[in-house]
Amino acid sequence: MTHGFQAIRMLPKSRPSMAGFRSFRLRRYGNERPKVTVRIAVEWANLIGRVAAHGDREAFGRLFEHFAPRVKGMMLKAGAGKDDAEEIAQETLLTVWRKAAQFDPDTAGASAWIFTIARNLRIDAVRRKARSGSIDYGAELDYLVDPAEPIDHMLVRSDEADRIAAALSRLSEEQTMAIRLSFIEERPHSEIAELLGIPLGTVKSRIRLAMNRLRALLDEIK
Amino acid sequence: MTVTHHPPLELLAGFAAGSLDAGEHLVVAVHVARCPACQRFVHAIEAVGGSSIDAATPVPMKAGAFETVMAQLDRAEPSTVSNRVPDDADEDHDLPELLRHYRIGRRRRIAPGIILRPIELPGTARSRAFLLQSAPGTRMLEHTHTGTELTCVLRGSFSHEGGQYGPGDFDFGDDELDHQPIVGAGEPCLCLVAMTGDLRMNGFFGRLISPFVRL
Structure with a gap:
């Protein structure tokens, strides 16, 4: 593989036990690159799909196991306190469960979608803390952002995720x-x-x- | 109408990362909601955020975290509230959807032809956000900003050295800029504005009123 597909290499290197791979073709934008077919693991997307389809708790367990500690790690890196990072990570996965039906693998990758949930929860957490001194997800909030709400509804194209991945890979x-x-x-x-x-x-x-x-x-x- | 003026990329990336101040976040969000190009950029930054999760060093969750979450899976979903006070409902029907999550204050006439409605932001906000409606032909005196001023046109238009700004267009002003905007003729111009800077020191309304003169 030549340079120019770094975004692909940034994906976790192996998830050996999991089935559900999908092949897709990176489109050519510009003129210089040959067509390359890459296999990208989409098992996370499949697991989210299973949660959406029939509330699959086993699938959710695997999502939790993988993503919760990573969301926590990312929150800590971005400066959140220990308890807040834990709380946001738990709440992120809970939102994945509740909003799984809103996930559309054609418009965003699973990790990107989970990132937006964690991000929105963090925005909320900062605002909640300013009011009460603790995150307190039970409290009603004036500025509550639906954590899984995309910022847009109509303008996204069906193959947006592939296109964005292709641009990032360059x-x-x-x-x-x-x-x-x-x-x-x-x-x-x-x-x-x-x-x-x-x-x-x-x-x-x-x-x-x-x-x-x-x-x-x-x-x-x- | 096509959107031609966009936020600086730093602001878009900050928006995608969730690190903007509440007022700035709101103005950028309103622009992004109607600009496909900026949406795509935001989605790309979100994809970088996703790769950051993939690459993050896992930090073990507290003991019992999984069980805690599992126990909540069937909990009734909290309703997402939209508690904006529905005053002036008729005139607000064409405000962006996003603004419905915010309380918008009463209209105040701050200068001839200029009406301001403050938008209530969370306590953490460094900026102030407001809707500003200016009569056709209103001219602002040449002014600079002590902080930053983010503007998204909702209705009507204005122009300054940077060009003409219509619905959806985004204008970014900071202390390096000398602006002398003029509101387009024909219809009033309604803008969503977020300002940072030490407004108290200069007097908030004083600063607002002083730049405006009705021709």
Whole structure:
């Protein structure tokens, strides 16, 4: 595999015991790349589908086992306290159970969908804490965001997930990392400089460059 | 009408990551809801967020966490509340769906031709958000911002050196910019605005009123 498919390599390397793989073709955007067929594991999507279809608790158990500790890990990395990270991780998986029917594998990957749930819960948590000093998910809230509510309903195309994956795969690994470290993990520029091995003074332009390139790649998609 | 002016990419990425201030979040969300290009960018950042979950070091959950969650699976789902006070229902029917989750205050006339309605934000917000309706032809005096000013046009139009801004368009102003916006003729311009900066020091309404002069 040539460079340009870093996003694929970022997926967890092996989930040997699980069935349910789907092959799909990365479309060509631009002119230079040959068509490459990649096999991508979609078992997480299948498990969510089983939860949606018949409240499959065994499938949910596997989702919990995989995602809850990772959501917790990500929340801790982004600066949440221990108890908050635990609470958000639990509530994220509970929302996965409740809203499984809203998941559409054509518009977003399973991890991306779970990310948006965790993100919305964190936004809510910050606002709740400001009011009461604790997250307290039982309390009624004025600004409650439906955690699984997509920001949009009509504009998403059916093959959006594939298209976005294709655009991301054309970013360099370093560019994807720059975006992830800066925005998802909210690390200070000094840390990003260290992790990427670049001078502090170039971090800002590196991030901006990565985002401009991503926007351009996405705009190429007609 | 096509949206031609978009938020800076840093704001879109911050929005996708969930790290924006509540007021900024709201204005960006209203733009994104009607801009396919920005939606796609947001979805791409969310996909990066997904890959970040995949790559995250798992941190063990508390003992009994799974059982706690399993015990809640059948719990009745809490209703998502929308408790906006339905005043001025007729005039609000074309406000973006997103704004229905917020309490919108009473209309205040802050200058000739200018009506402001504050939007109640969570206590954590650093910014203030409001709806600003300006009569056709209103001109703001040249002004700069101490903080940032995020604007999304909901109805009507205005223009300044940056171009013309119609429904859905997003305008970003900070202390580096000198703006002299003029509201388009024909119909009033309704904007959703979020402002940061130490407004108290300058007097919130004073700062708002001072930039406006009715021609």
